[in-house]
Amino acid sequence: MPEKREIKIDTKVVTMSSGDCTQKVNADICVVGAGIAGVSTALEATRLGREVVLIDSLPALGGQAVNSIIGIFCGLFSNGPKPYQFTHGIADDILKDLGEAGALHYRHGQHNVVMYDEIALSRWIESAINKAGVNVILGGVLSGVKTADRRVESIDIATRYGDVMVSANSFVDATGDAALAWQAGLPCREPAVGSIYGTQMVVIEGVDTDKIPDRNEVVDRLKEKAEDYGLVRQDGFAFAFPSRGVALVNMTHVETPLEPLAASQKALEGKAQADKAFNYLKNEYPEAFADANIRSYGLPGIRQTRWIVGSQQLTIDDVRNGTKFHDAIARTSWPIELHDREEGYVWEPYSDDHVHYVPLGSLTPPDVDNLLAVGRCIDGDLAALSSVRVMGPCIAMGTAAAHVLDLAGKGSVHDIDINKLQERLKDNLVNTKELKKATVK
Numbered sequence: 001m002p003e004k005r006e007i008k009i010d011t012k013v014v015t016m017s018s019g020d021c022t023q024k025v026n027a028d029i030c031v032v033g034a035g036i037a038g039v040s041t042a043l044e045a046t047r048l049g050r051e052v053v054l055i056d057s058l059p060a061l062g063g064q065a066v067n068s069i070i071g072i073f074c075g076l077f078s079n080g081p082k083p084y085q086f087t088h089g090i091a092d093d094i095l096k097d098l099g100e101a102g103a104l105h106y107r108h109g110q111h112n113v114v115m116y117d118e119i120a121l122s123r124w125i126e127s128a129i130n131k132a133g134v135n136v137i138l139g140g141v142l143s144g145v146k147t148a149d150r151r152v153e154s155i156d157i158a159t160r161y162g163d164v165m166v167s168a169n170s171f172v173d174a175t176g177d178a179a180l181a182w183q184a185g186l187p188c189r190e191p192a193v194g195s196i197y198g199t200q201m202v203v204i205e206g207v208d209t210d211k212i213p214d215r216n217e218v219v220d221r222l223k224e225k226a227e228d229y230g231l232v233r234q235d236g237f238a239f240a241f242p243s244r245g246v247a248l249v250n251m252t253h254v255e256t257p258l259e260p261l262a263a264s265q266k267a268l269e270g271k272a273q274a275d276k277a278f279n280y281l282k283n284e285y286p287e288a289f290a291d292a293n294i295r296s297y298g299l300p301g302i303r304q305t306r307w308i309v310g311s312q313q314l315t316i317d318d319v320r321n322g323t324k325f326h327d328a329i330a331r332t333s334w335p336i337e338l339h340d341r342e343e344g345y346v347w348e349p350y351s352d353d354h355v356h357y358v359p360l361g362s363l364t365p366p367d368v369d370n371l372l373a374v375g376r377c378i379d380g381d382l383a384a385l386s387s388v389r390v391m392g393p394c395i396a397m398g399t400a401a402a403h404v405l406d407l408a409g410k411g412s413v414h415d416i417d418i419n420k421l422q423e424r425l426k427d428n429l430v431n432t433k434e435l436k437k438a439t440v441k
């Protein structure tokens with residue numbers, strides 16, 4: 001029994017101060033959005049000795065990679081049977097540390113990807129950000145941007161604990177929806193018609209992963225039976241993580257509007273769709289899923305909503321032709337994967353030796369000197385963006401952004417020495433002899 005002791009019962013009465021209670025924060029670099037692109041930027045910038053503040057509207061780090069349970073790193077490796085690694089930086093540390101912890105599962109094939117345990121990735125990010133000394137503001141929603149003389153000077157953040165004003169020498173928009181560029185009054189792009197569909201991901205446990213049928217079999221049967229189960233999407237799959245007895249289900253299509261009430265309504269509809277997909281798996285493939293349960297629902301998975309107008313737009317032809325830009329900063333060979341219709345998506349894969357590049361120009365809004373976008377809100381046409389928004393190139397964009405801002409100092413991101421930048425980024429741009437081959441197993 002705990003020991004009985006004296007209880008202190010003193011309290012004080014407090015009222016909100018009528019003055020300006022806004023907390024002021026200063027940093028060299030302010031990154032808004034703590035998804036994989038923002039985390040990569042923040043960690044690389046601290047390695048370069050910069051003081052960084054990292055903000056996210058969620059009360060957690062990791063963006064969609066963790067909280068929407070994306071679960072698979074795509075675009076990190078080249079295609080075919082002898083893959084090499086396209087992107088290094090924090091990707092090397094994640095692969096090493098999660099690999100040692102048994103929290104990775106490599107899927108080898110024409111497209112080489114690696115599944116990860118989202119809880120392990122979440123703890124890796126939290127610990128790396130903490131160790132690097134990044135100042136973090138969680139649960140902080142961007143509510144205003146002040147600009148003057150082609151520079152973002154400060155941003156306003158609203159949190160449940162009060163308002164914060166962050167001033168910095170430079171800013172990175174890693175929000176996925178170009179929230180910083182949008183609130184700065186800069187031109188942005190959205191799909192001209194319709195919407196790019198998102199997905200409600202779920203993790204199911206108690207799966208007999210050896211008995212999950214072949215992907216083509218699931219897709220063929222889904223086409224026939226989707227309507228019977230009330231499913232709007234007629235493709236998708238349950239990806240097995242064999243050592244954990246779990247599977248990651250990506251079988252729904254949900255609109256992702258940028259209007260608050262509609263966005264909330266769609267989030268609820270996404271969960272209802274996910275339940276129907278689970279029901280389909282259980283009924284159609286009882287040998288694999290009879291004893292399975294839904295372990296967790298991710299937050300709504302959002303693919304492409306609003307993005308910046310950059311100094312240059314990456315196009316579908318650049319992706320198909322592998323245009324090697326003079327200012328290339330990242331590369332991948334991931335297919336065009338455009339979720340532009342409810343029932344399915346466009347999938348345009350490339351050959352074993354194919355590589356396409358991301359130019360720095362697609363990260364830089366032309367009318368601002370100290371702002372870069374990274375991740376899924378850089379400038380591309382709908383199809384090009386649907387390839388380079390996967391996590392491999394998102395990590396590389398973050399690394400590049402940190403170096404661009406380091407080189408720009410108090411000057412302009414438009415005036416940096418591109419040769420110096422590419423020398424720093426060479427591991428992510430070319431395969432030198434010293435480069436380690438991919439550890440795809």
Ligand SMILES: Cc1cc2nc3c(=O)[nH]c(=O)nc-3n(C[C@H](O)[C@H](O)[C@H](O)COP(=O)(O)OP(=O)(O)OC[C@H]3O[C@@H](n4cnc5c(N)ncnc54)[C@H](O)[C@@H]3O)c2cc1C
Nearest residue numbers: 033035036037057063064074142176199301302375376391
């Ligand atoms: C369902 C689905 C499946 C996918 N599958 C794969 C896959 O298998 N492999 C792969 O590599 N990629 C996949 N992708 C793509 C990939 O997951 C994303 O494009 C990538 O994670 C984007 O990272 P990001 O850092 O750019 O953005 P996000 O992860 O979206 O991070 C943006 C962050 O900004 C914050 N934010 C937004 N607005 C504000 C604001 N106003 N104020 C403050 N913070 C804000 C958000 O809370 C969020 O945490 C998938 C995407 C989806 C939706």
